Amino acid sequence: MFARAAIRSFTRQSTRTALFYTTETAPATPQLLLRIKADVKVAMRAKDKERLAVVKGILSDLTYLEKSPQAPAQVTDSVIQQLIQKSIKKRQEAALSFAGAGRQDMADQENKEAEMLKVYLPQAMTSQEIEAEVRRVVKEQGATNAKDMGKVMKELGSLDPARAPKKDVSDMVKKVLAEL
Template sequence: MSQLKQNLADTIITSMKAREIERVKVLRNVQAVIKQIEIDRRIELDDADVLDVLQKQLKQRHESLTIFTENDRDDLAKKEQFEIDIISEFMPKQMDDTEVAALVNAEIAEQGATSMRDMGSVMAVLKNKTAGRADPALISKLVKQSLQG
């Protein structure tokens, strides 16, 4: 079992003992998504795959949070933020924007990338190097800016 899945299971047990019902609901939801993917693909997810699932879950909740905030649905926005906070506990420490920009520039220079045709190879390497520690949308934006400019 991957370390992240084990941490998730342990946290669920701890939260159940502490009677943190809302927290348990969020964690079980994430655990169910992971198990569904494993069943559908007939594989056991490793830590990198679990990180991808967590990132997708966070992205969905961030999008919902934006929509709820724009539509003055503070009750739903508060719930989404609560879920984001819980899922974020399982994510590695995030890189700041300057670290991401430096990594992008270094990778572009290392590969000798000069045009948008090189974006796919640069993004593939950066995805592995950042492994859940940076927002893929930010990386994509920075790579596009560097290759177009």
């Protein structure tokens, strides 16, 4: 009986020691995720139910994304920002539907929630900044017509999709290439 207790004790201690001295590091938590979790606490303390519902919704979407088969290898700030952009887009589309159905109160609510989410996104690039970047890449690649769009878009893939949405970049590439 004493031997079993000693083995259990040794096993617990060695497990603790192994965890403490392990060389494996956990992936860093994205700063945006930490900010969102802190905002949940702030909203709870302030009893701000609307903000709390919106922020918890983002955390729920993130949890769903992490458990889905299409989950990225590592959740980064950029992944979270893309998730927030999708959520904003859904709310804007819902607001348009509500406004079309004569439910302005619901449309206003959806727009308000979209504005709450925009706080978590970085400053978006203006269309002039996107155009300047597109023109620079077109010049570097020597693109002359619409057939070269793939080369240009591949090079522009390094742009942060949270700052410059892919659709806006694609539209600008089409416009610039059409002008050539």
